[in-house]
Amino acid sequence: MRTYSELFRTPEFTPLFLTSAAQVAAQTVSGLALGTMVYDRTGSPLLSSLAMFGQPLAQLIGATTLLSAADRLPPRAALAGLALLFGLGTAAQAVPGMPVWGVFVLILGLGMAASLGGGVRYGLLNEVLERDGYLLGRSVLNMSAGTMQIVGFALGGALVAALSARGTLLAGAVLYAGAAAVARFGLTRRPPRASGRVSATETWRNNARLWSSRPRRYVYLALWVPNGLIVGCESLFVPYDPEHAGTLFAFGAVGMLAGDTLTGRFVPPRWRARLDAPLRLLLAAPFLVFALEPALPFALAAVAVGAFGYSATLLLQDRLMALTPDELSGHALGLHSSGMLAMQGVGAALAGAVAEWTSPSTAITVMAAASVAVTFALAPGLRVRPAATTPA
DSSP: OOSHHHHHHSTTHHHHHHHHHHHHHHHHHHHHHHHHHHHHHHOOHHHHHHHHHOHHHHHHHHHHHTGGGGGTSOHHHHHHHHHHHHHHHHHHHTSTTOOHHHHHHHHHHHHHHHHHHHHHHHHHHHHHSOGGGHHHHHHHHHHHHHHHHHHHHHHHHHHHHHHOHHHHHHHHHHHHHHHHHHHHHHSOOOOOSSOSOOOHHHHHHHHHHHHTSHHHHHHHHHHHHHHHHHHHHHTTHHHHOGGGHHHHHHHHHHHHHHHHHHHHHHOOHHHHHHHHHHHHHHHHGGGGGGGGOOOHHHHHHHHHHHHHGGGHHHHHHHHHHHTSOGGGHHHHHHHHHHHHHHHHHHHHHHHHHHHHHSOHHHHHHHHHHHHHHHHHHHHHHHSSOOSSOOOO
16 A cells, blocks of 8 residues: 555545544644643743643553553544543633642543553554555654644644633634544444453553563664653743744644655655664754754754654654564554653653753753764664564
8 A cells, every 4th residue: 555545545544534633633732722821820841841741741650551451442432532531621721710730630630541542543543454554544644643733833823812721722622522523423333452351450461561572672762762852842842932832833743744744655665774763863953953042944944854853753663563463553552652652741841840950942952962862872772673573
């Protein structure tokens, strides 16, 4: 499967695509509003970063307790139910008089629930598409995420100016409700991919099986750490330049969209193992220019070029699927998604803490340099690409 027309002719791909797009738009709009609201109330770069990107930290809890449910729940019901839950939680954050600690309690609860989302969604994608279509399908979902982030940040910025942060949060809740409706009425009812009881013990057992393989460990670390450190850079856009933060986010989304489009559609299989490390370096290196506190046009260019490197994730996911048995595909992808998002939360917290002691521009530079160092440190374990699936 190498063309977009073939992809969208595949049954169920279109409603899965629309569900994912609506959910990303909702998350983008509400995240910008939440970060702005917390920064206005506290003046803290750390709390603002955690408000926008801290929810994934809670996914660490979900990934160690709930993730076995990713293969043991009916996909349609799980996707619709999660989107509805996110909508209700986002609306609750907009309640007048909600204290800052109450906002973070909701972030914690929604983050735990979100740990299931990636496993269910991408496990279903693995079912809907044939093996040779997974990379193209995932790239299209990533492209839609980039597009929805461009639209979401632009729309979110306009809505915050016109309606206030609380009004924008309610708009995000409506988008989540739309995602729930598309999932419920657009997807086909399917049985769970695996049988058995959902339990923390089963989650731990499967996590241990996945982590027991050295090649998979290196792939997971490469998926999680360099990416998370650069999201830490992005989490400081609001304190770095409050007036143009939405524009910086939008240019980052443009770069990510371009990278996913070119990598998912045009990179031949023989080049995939060779390009993921250069793309991870590209992801981090342009952010080093923030040490000079560049003028806005140069900052926008650096953000767009760097975000192109997020497409390394596609190539590493393809390698992860080659290393993982089919019966663990949902769990493996859920662990990837939860771990990546959790590391993004860690990156946001670290970046915010460094910015508290120094400045946003210094913190962005430090996080970018750390990402480059991690990519070089992981290189020896990623040099050899396995030819076949390694038993879990």
